[in-house]
Amino acid sequence: xxxxxxxxxxxxxxxxxxxxxxxxxxxxxxxxxxxxxxxxxxxxxxxxxxxxxxxxxxxxxxxxxxxxxxxxxxxxxxxxxxxxxxxxxxxxxxxxxxxxxxxxxxxxxxxxxxxxxxxxxxxxxxxxxxxxxxxxxxxxxxxxxxxxxxxxxxxxxxxxxxxxxxxxxxxxxxxxxxxxxxxxxxxxxxxxxxxxxxxxxxxxxxxxxxxxxxxxxxxxxxxxxxxxxxxxxxxxxxxxxxxxxxxxxxx
Numbered sequence: 001x002x003x004x005x006x007x008x009x010x011x012x013x014x015x016x017x018x019x020x021x022x023x024x025x026x027x028x029x030x031x032x033x034x035x036x037x038x039x040x041x042x043x044x045x046x047x048x049x050x051x052x053x054x055x056x057x058x059x060x061x062x063x064x065x066x067x068x069x070x071x072x073x074x075x076x077x078x079x080x081x082x083x084x085x086x087x088x089x090x091x092x093x094x095x096x097x098x099x100x101x102x103x104x105x106x107x108x109x110x111x112x113x114x115x116x117x118x119x120x121x122x123x124x125x126x127x128x129x130x131x132x133x134x135x136x137x138x139x140x141x142x143x144x145x146x147x148x149x150x151x152x153x154x155x156x157x158x159x160x161x162x163x164x165x166x167x168x169x170x171x172x173x174x175x176x177x178x179x180x181x182x183x184x185x186x187x188x189x190x191x192x193x194x195x196x197x198x199x200x201x202x203x204x205x206x207x208x209x210x211x212x213x214x215x216x217x218x219x220x221x222x223x224x225x226x227x228x229x230x231x232x233x234x235x236x237x238x239x240x241x242x243x244x245x246x247x248x249x250x251x
Contacts, residue, residue: 002097004028007088008117011135013064017106020113021047022057023066023085028097030085039080046100058083093117102153110136111146112155115174125174 004027010020025047029036044054061067066086072079093116099109114132118125129147133140150156159173 003094004097005087005092006095006113006117008091008093009088011114011117013066014137015064016057016060017110017136017138018047018049018053019057019060019064020110021049021106022054023061024095024109024113025100026061026067026083026085027087028095028100030083034085034087036083036085037080038083042080048103048105093119104153104155105149107138107142108146108149108155110138111143112150115150115156116176118174119176123176125176126171127174128171 004024006024006027010023015023022043025043026036026038029038040051040054040058043058044051047054047057049057058067058069062069066088068084068086070082070084072082093113095113095116099112104112111132114136115125115127118127129140129143132138132143136143138146147156147158151158157175159175
């Protein structure tokens with residue numbers, strides 16, 4: 001998973017959602033020297049806003065001294081601006097790069113970042129709607145809409161909780177969804193041999209004996225579990241050694 005670091009102190013500046021989105025995009029584009037060379041058109045395209053709104057967001061970040069802008073020119077005219085991003089000290093949280101490839105809005109992105117900030121190591125967060133509204137400066141009703149949007153498009157999932165005795169509602173539990181599915185686990189050796197035994201019984205009468213004898217040395221002649229070459233190696237005469245079988249097959 002590719003991610004960039006967002007500082008926790010960014011919520012203490014009480015930025016607007018548009019400026020927060022632009023600041024996150026500049027962090028994702030900066031190099032090792034904390035410099036990012038992008039145009040207003042690129043910012044507006046990736047942050048899903050018009051050019052004028054992107055310019056206002058950059059102006060707000062300049063006023064808060066979160067970034068510094070360097071206007072560049074050549075003999076043909078203006079070039080892309082160079083931005084030096086001020087990385088805030090302290091703790092940080094992860095944000096996936098792929099969030100800019102979605103159609104998420106700036107307000108929904110700000111709520112998503114706050115939930116990510118409250119995430120534990122286990123991937124769980126328990127912020128209340130009032131806490132989110134207080135730290136982000138967004139209204140309570142708008143946060144409810146953002147949570148519905150994030151749940152609908154599988155950014156996060158919410159689990160309602162309540163007390164057993166009084167049945168009163170507690171703070172909701174937010175679980176993070178991944179943008180990509182997890183990688184499939186490699187098949188176990190036993191599972192591979194079970195399938196190979198079934199396949200080879202129809203073609204070779206002594207395949208069971210071959211499988212039992214070669215099972216101890218399975219890691220020596222195929223590194224990838226479930227190798228497509230293994231059933232064909234079984235048809236080679238059994239008098240040869242493992243190395244001779246491999247050399248004869250790939251000859």
